[in-house]
Amino acid sequence: QQQVKQSPQSLIVQKGGISIINCAYENTAFDYFPWYQQFPGKGPALLIAIRPDVSEKKEGRFTISFNKSAKQFSLHIMDSQPGDSATYFCAASKGSQGNLIFGKGTKLSVKP
Amino acid sequence: NAGVMQNPRHLVRRRGQEARLRCSPMKGHSHVYWYRQLPEEGLKFMVYLQKENIIDESGMPKERFSAEFPKEGPSILRIQQVVRGDSAAYFCASSPRTGNNEQFFGPGTRLTVL
Numbered sequence: 001q002q003q004v005k006q007s008p009q010s011l012i013v014q015k016g017g018i019s020i021i022n023c024a025y026e027n028t029a030f031d032y033f034p035w036y037q038q039f040p041g042k043g044p045a046l047l048i049a050i051r052p053d054v055s056e057k058k059e060g061r062f063t064i065s066f067n068k069s070a071k072q073f074s075l076h077i078m079d080s081q082p083g084d085s086a087t088y089f090c091a092a093s094k095g096s097q098g099n100l101i102f103g104k105g106t107k108l109s110v111k112p
Numbered sequence: 113n114a115g116v117m118q119n120p121r122h123l124v125r126r127r128g129q130e131a132r133l134r135c136s137p138m139k140g141h142s143h144v145y146w147y148r149q150l151p152e153e154g155l156k157f158m159v160y161l162q163k164e165n166i167i168d169e170s171g172m173p174k175e176r177f178s179a180e181f182p183k184e185g186p187s188i189l190r191i192q193q194v195v196r197g198d199s200a201a202y203f204c205a206s207s208p209r210t211g212n213n214e215q216f217f218g219p220g221t222r223l224t225v226l
Contacts, residue, residue, distance in 0.1 A: 006154075032213040034213075034214075034215075036217075042219060042220075043116075043118075043203055043217035043218050043219045043220050044155065044203070044217045045217070046214060046215070046216060046217075049213075049214070089154055089155070093213050098143075098145075098160070098207060098213040098215065099145060099157040099160050099168060099171070100145075100147075100155070100157065100205075100213075100215060101157065102147075102154035102155045102156070103154055104153060104154045105152075105153070105154050
């Protein structure tokens with residue numbers, strides 16, 4: 001059973017557009033939801049994270065929207081740039097133990 | 113402040129050999145996690161360690177795989193008698209303290225089994 005489902009699998013956006021990636025989770029005990037960005041041949045880099053006590057968090061061009069009742073959260077990348085082209089992973093964890101459960105990733109391509 | 117260090121970055125082994133992957137966490141971080149990533153897939157949790165203790169190894173195969181994080185030195189993920197299916201990227205992440213779920217990843221070790 002896949003605990004974190006991510007969509008779409010791939011996404012093509014024009015430069016300056018908004019990229020939206022969605023994730024849904026099963027376990028209501030999850031209390032930490034990060035997004036990671038990964039370039040080919042590199043390790044994942046933490047972009048932004050949210051906890052369920054807030055519905056939105058913004059850092060620069062990146063925004064997480066969180067819907068606790070629907071058990072969904074999404075990443076919005078405003079003014080998308082070619083340098084944003086990468087694979088994005090959502091994840092979830094519970095409690096202080098913190099091992100992350102990842103979605104399968106979204107490959108974003110931003111066209112100039 | 114150096115990030116999470118992993119070595120080697122690339123490792124080639126023949127079937128039946130042993131693979132040793134090393135991870136040095138960020139300075140001040142005492143929690144280490146190992147994940148495996150197969151091509152075109154997300155990362156899968158393997159094991160969570162603190163200094164000298166394995167906290168959670170629920171994601172690690174029962175046979176051939178072991179991990180340690182000694183009092184001194186890096187964390188080591190050891191794979192004995194490697195098989196072709198072990199070919200993957202192995203990532204280490206570190207976290208500063210219990211209750212802080214922020215995990216910072218290293219560049220990974222790409223293991224190829226011939």
